[in-house]
Amino acid sequence: MVFVSSPLPDPPRRGRPARAAQSERTPLSRERIVDAAMAIVDAGGLDALSMRSVAQALGTGPASLYAHIADKDELLALLIERVAGELELPEPDPERWQEQLKAMVRATHYGLLAHRDLARAGLANIPLGEGALRFSDRMIEIMRSGGLPGQVVAYGCDLLPLYAVATAYEQALYAERMTTEEGERYIAEIGEYFAALPADRFPNIVALAGPLVAGGGEGERFEFGLDVLVAGLAAYGRGGW
Amino acid sequence: MVFVSSPLPDPPRRGRPARAAQSERTPLSRERIVDAAMAIVDAGGLDALSMRSVAQALGTGPASLYAHIADKDELLALLIERVAGELELPEPDPERWQEQLKAMVRATHYGLLAHRDLARAGLANIPLGEGALRFSDRMIEIMRSGGLPGQVVAYGCDLLPLYAVATAYEQALYAERMTTEEGERYIAEIGEYFAALPADRFPNIVALAGPLVAGGGEGERFEFGLDVLVAGLAAYGRGGW
DNA sequence: ACCTGAACACCGTTCAAGT
């Protein structure tokens, strides 16, 4: 009876919409949830991410997600963890430890910015997953190779990622709110606003109006802070200032 | 006809609840809205702040607020601006410019923390109100008095408040989620977790487990970063490194 | 164990209508 065992497509069912591909039929998992969530963030920013939008992308209802993740906060932590796990780690070279340290901070900063305003969720948790730990371990190793004392290394391990995330946070907010062009116009307008302020009450802002909004764009501003931090840490390693 | 002009209390009206005091009868204004919003944040944290909770505190409905403020983002900006306006500014003394700079960063950090987790709203806007401008003007003046070049002053004016806010942001999140005691226990647990990690895969974290979670509490951690930043800026002033 | 529909208790914002 060949007919019996031959595979047949599911008969159409009334009131049930056809589902796209089989992906929506495979069982839910943390990984699939994080995949869908990241795709939503990449497409529409963090505001587009909701338990409901993730559920919809997976062809189910929001309640189903709670069998796999505790709450939305955990989902955000998993997204951050995923970014951390994808960052490239330099092979330690003691000769170049400061430059390598900077490379790790840049990787974090731009790695976050690659996912719209995901950085907004980056200050909320100490990431303790596998990827974040590998990142931290490497960062410690590189600072150690520069001869920094233990407590400086420990604090530096907090301070540098804090800087990477906070700057990405700020930049991402503006990137979400306006185009690059609009952003440049906005910065220019602030410059004019500063210059037009009453000089008797805000003499220092008026005098510095140009440089306050200038510097070669966000990149240079970011690099300046990075220089200050890494050089500051290095100075501690040489025995204070 | 004396009776006619004699003042009478309003007759009781059916279906209209008595209102507490007269405050709810005075007309709405930005200031009253910000007052009410700040009181809500101080009492219940940023999560307790909604257009609805503010309206309720003012004895009206949420729609009424929109005659005075554009949206919730503007309300948050006004709250940050209020904090900025209340920060104490040091009288510039060129002999002590680095210490004064630190005092301004500390004032910002702890000024934010005085309002629960309001710092969570502090990275979203460049505050351009009167109070924020006075603060910035003074900060520029003090950095200038230390002989720092213009572009360093300009960048520093961004970098230092960013540090003050980002650290307050992080700390406030934990303060909202747990008591000081629970926080200490959590930190201790992370320390144990670090120490118990497989030493072959995370040798540097394991080796540094103690210092990573130690250092005399948040205050010392904050001061460390502040030292690094101010000393780093000062080094730029002396002609780079 | 995993998934679901429905509900609960909220949001920010808009808008026509009132004064």
Next chain:
DNA sequence: ACCTGAACACCGTTCAAGT
């Protein structure tokens, strides 16, 4: 000009019920 009630289009999370 200022304020309001009601509605719109959402939220995160819970829970009893299903398989």
